[in-house]
Amino acid sequence: MSDYFVHESSYVDDNVTIGKNTKIWHFCHVQSGAVIGENCSFGQNVNISSNVTIGNGVKVQNNVSIYEGVELEDYVFCGPSMVFTNDLTPRAKYPKGSAGYKKTLVKQGATIGANATVVCGHTIGSWALIGSGAVVTKDVPSHALMVGVPAHQIGWACECGQVLDGHLTCPDCGRKYRKSDDGLVEEKE
Incomplete structure (x- = not known):
């Protein structure tokens, strides 16, 4: 008996690693070479392609x-029907294969809202918050709050998800931040 759950309507190919307490719900497909960590949840109709980590x-x-x-990375949230790409210039007649794919990295704790699109070749920083329907066309700093088409920054987000005030302090949990080369970092007391 496995220590993860896969709904009977889903397919998991050979050569897949799935961590304990992960749940894969209805009509999903996990392709060969995928590596999935512990305590993850995949809703209905999710496809995880080959060699995804x-x-x-x-x-x-x-x-x-x-x-x-x-x-x-850990604790990423992908909202309903959001879209990743992996080829900037796709052609059905001239497929590039995996060697031609542009890498996309979503760092720890980042959230991507419903119906957002992430154009490949970019990094979304830790704890960034991408608004619903936004189209990410460039790298996103850590803790940045991004909205629109193309996505642009309108503020900063706390690790807990609340929008930070003008002093880079969270009105909910009280965390304080300072600017860094990669966006924001939390000030430790």
Whole structure:
């Protein structure tokens, strides 16, 4: 008996690693070479392509495809029907294969809202918050709050998900941040 759950309507190919307490719900497909961490949840109709790496505690909502070339670190949240790409210039007649895919990295704790699109070849920083329907076309700093088409920064987000005030302090949990080369870092007392 396995220490993870896969709904009977889903397919898991050979040569897949799935961590304990992970749940894969209805009509999903996990392709060969995928590595999935512990305590993850994959909603209905999720496709995890070959050789994708997914960390621990990741939550992927319904109708998301995680294509080869995408890596999700721990505690990433992917909202319903958000989209990853892996080829900037796709042609049905001239497929590039995995050697031609552009890498996308979503760092620890980042959230990507419903129906957002992440154009390949970019990094989304730790604890960044991508608004619903946004189209990410460039790297996103850690803790950045991004909205629009193309996505642009309108503020900063706390690790807990709340929008930070003008002093880079969270009104909910009280965490304080300072600017760094990669976005924000938490000030430790």
